[in-house]
Amino acid sequence: MSKKEGHREDLVDLLNEFLKTGDEEKIIEFLVSNSNLPGPRGNLELADAFAEVVEDYSIGNPQKIWELASRLTDVSPNEAPVNNPKEFLPFCGVVAIGAIGSVHATFYRKAFTFLRKLANDPRWRTREAVAMGIQKLIAKQSENTLKGLENWIEKNEWLAMRAVAAGVAEPALLRDKQTARGALELHKRIFAQILATRERKSDEFKTLRQALGYSLSVVICAIPQEGFEYMQQLIDSQKTDILWIIKENLKKNRLTKNFPNEVATIKRLLNGGSL
Numbered sequence: 001m002s003k004k005e006g007h008r009e010d011l012v013d014l015l016n017e018f019l020k021t022g023d024e025e026k027i028i029e030f031l032v033s034n035s036n037l038p039g040p041r042g043n044l045e046l047a048d049a050f051a052e053v054v055e056d057y058s059i060g061n062p063q064k065i066w067e068l069a070s071r072l073t074d075v076s077p078n079e080a081p082v083n084n085p086k087e088f089l090p091f092c093g094v095v096a097i098g099a100i101g102s103v104h105a106t107f108y109r110k111a112f113t114f115l116r117k118l119a120n121d122p123r124w125r126t127r128e129a130v131a132m133g134i135q136k137l138i139a140k141q142s143e144n145t146l147k148g149l150e151n152w153i154e155k156n157e158w159l160a161m162r163a164v165a166a167g168v169a170e171p172a173l174l175r176d177k178q179t180a181r182g183a184l185e186l187h188k189r190i191f192a193q194i195l196a197t198r199e200r201k202s203d204e205f206k207t208l209r210q211a212l213g214y215s216l217s218v219v220i221c222a223i224p225q226e227g228f229e230y231m232q233q234l235i236d237s238q239k240t241d242i243l244w245i246i247k248e249n250l251k252k253n254r255l256t257k258n259f260p261n262e263v264a265t266i267k268r269l270l271n272g273g274s275l
Contacts, residue, residue: 007049035088055099069096091129098133102140119163134167146182153189158204169215174222213248
């Protein structure tokens with residue numbers, strides 16, 4: 001039995017008890033004590049197992065399960081700062097919100113609103129959970145979710161845009177060509193915001209830039225022809241931040257191993273060469 005399967009078994013028992021008694025303390029205690037925090041890596045297997053079990057149980061008890069997940073997201077940065085074991089509670093809650101919204105029309109819009117608000121959380125793990133929640137929504141509501149994410153791409157909303165870039169940069173989701181093209185279009189919108197702004201020194205902007213330093217290459221792998229053509233267009237801007245993002249993506253093995261000729265062409269253009 002894998003760790004994740006073991007976590008699922010434990011969580012099934014805990015959720016059964018929660019649904020009978022309404023007492024969520026044992027669930028909270030289990031998540032906190034198995035969070036792997038403080039430490040460099042939270043227990044992602046447990047978080048994923050929690051989201052899956054919550055999604056399953058929400059089929060028959062949507063309101064009660066939704067309230068459980070939303071209460072976990074209420075744990076504030078003051079109560080649970082970065083690397084505090086309690087930080088794992090909002091992490092799990094956020095991913096679960098996406099999972100519930102993906103299978104319930106009633107909660108889909110609410111989930112979207114939750115995730116948009118929490119995209120600005122000061123804790124990096126919570127922001128990462130937002131990206132994972134977005135992925136849950138895309139997996140089962142791709143067209144609506146990609147369309148809705150367009151509204152997150154607004155002037156200087158760098159952390160929301162970071163959530164979009166990281167959220168769509170998931171290879172398993174991008175096997176669907178329509179989803180991959182939607183992901184590229186969202187990246188184009190984000191880059192347009194970067195090109196239009198003079199505000200490039202904030203920590204929030206740097207956080208977005210860091211995410212784009214890998215996310216673009218994930219999308220390009222899914223639709224290489226359109227992706228590399230767009231990368232060539234970006235070079236024309238000659239903006240320092242844009243060129244940095246391109247260079248970072250060109251370092252990724254997913255591009256260098258699978259598309260060596262295309263990478264060589266882009267590098268030549270960056271060095272002032274021609275096609």
